Amino acid sequence: MLLTLAWGALFFPGLLALCTWGLRRARPEWTNFDCLMISTRVVSSVQAVLATGSGIVIIRSCRNVITDRHWLSREYVWLVVPYMIYDSCAMYLCEWYRTKDEGRRHTLTIFQNFLRQNRLMITHHAFILFVLVPVAQRFRGDLGDFFVGCIFTAELSTPFVSLGRILIQLKQQHTLLYKVNGVLTLTTFFSCRILLFPFMYWSYGQQQGLSLFQVPFNIPFHCNVANAFLIAPQLYWFSLLCKKAARLFDTPQAKKDG
Template sequence: MEAEETQLLLGIYALVAWFSLYLLIAGVLRMWAAHLPYAHRALITESCVSGVQGVACASVGVATVIACRRDVMGEKFAPAVYYAFIGMAYFVYDLWAMYRSHIAKLSEPEYTVAGVVSYVKKHLLMIVHHLTIVIVFFPTMVYYSPMGHFFLGSFFCTELSTPFVNARVILSRFGYKNSKVYVVNGVLMMIVFLICRIALFPVMYIAYLSQQTTASSHIDALLSIPLTCHLSCLLVLLPQIYWFGLMVKGAVIVLKAGSSEADKDD
């Protein structure tokens, strides 16, 4: 009981910390980047906080995977549990941060019914993704999953791509969209995203099957996994595939534009 109370308090403190970090960065941008439109500053602020969370989460994820790799079904790693509550606090905060960015882009008054409806329509997939992680994924992985923390750490590792995604947004808003740094970051973003957010899922299953010795076959071993685990993986994976598709589509557009410019120069 004491551990659960500590975890809950940690989540509350983390929530305050995420909001405070957002307000701190927003204040710095008001002083040092006042020339940028408010919508740009709001998005940069959201991206900076997201980048911090991505680095922290991925670091805990890598440490957890390394600590639990020899026994993926049984090994536990306490820091992973505590960071789960920090992560839940972040996703709750991020729903508010995304709303702030959305409203800033529309130049509408904050906290209106029309603004909320517009936000939900525009970001429905991301909202469902966040709520699924907070309400279903983290509680299931921390309290109800019979598996070790290797898998929780693996999910944390999906955040390895987040700093690249946010760097892309920040570079764009600061006017570096046509720079080589932006292009290199975009390539790295797609590679890391593919590895850490899509390829990671079959890797987790392979790691499980490689150490599963009680079942008579791999199929029986897969069937022995609780349905909630499969559904959690699917709910997290499907948005990743969709977003990666958008990245590929954007990259194709940029390449076609570059080819057209080259043809004109010739």
């Protein structure tokens, strides 16, 4: 545990520093904010690949979705802890550099604006650290590694989301790559963050001889509540992605009508 925590505490900030240094050398005309923003997306993508890969290994290894064990289901959670702390700090650092590049001073107002603009993401990180991590490491006992692996695979959409943000930062919204990436973002997000929950219910049902619709009535109430809390922000973020996609593909027609 301690070794994994220490490794994560060094790896993610170190990768951010390395990427930022490399971008400053390769693109000296870019601002500090541009280099840092793109670097944070790269780090997020790396973490997403690691999480998704871990999740796939766990899922494939657990034939019994209730009792089968895999060491990654617990070990990778300890890597998530320093990542969530790093990511919160990195988001604030991006805001600090953005305001600095605009010529504004670093004041308490900047911190308050950061909290207000990122309240949902900060709440999401806090929920993972103070609720999901204790549940995954202690309260669930020796059961449910399969479901932990499923949750890890939710990160599959993150590299596509990150690439979209990078293309926006580089003002490449008009390119075919941006549109294709938008479709892939919607597809992976819907598959791994929305359909993931019916899949977990279905997998449990297959193990217990229940239909998908019977599962919610045959598991503890708190499991349904926890899944509701997990899927609610995903549905909200997916609606935002759909709105952005609609604006993207409506733009040519709007220009034509104008």
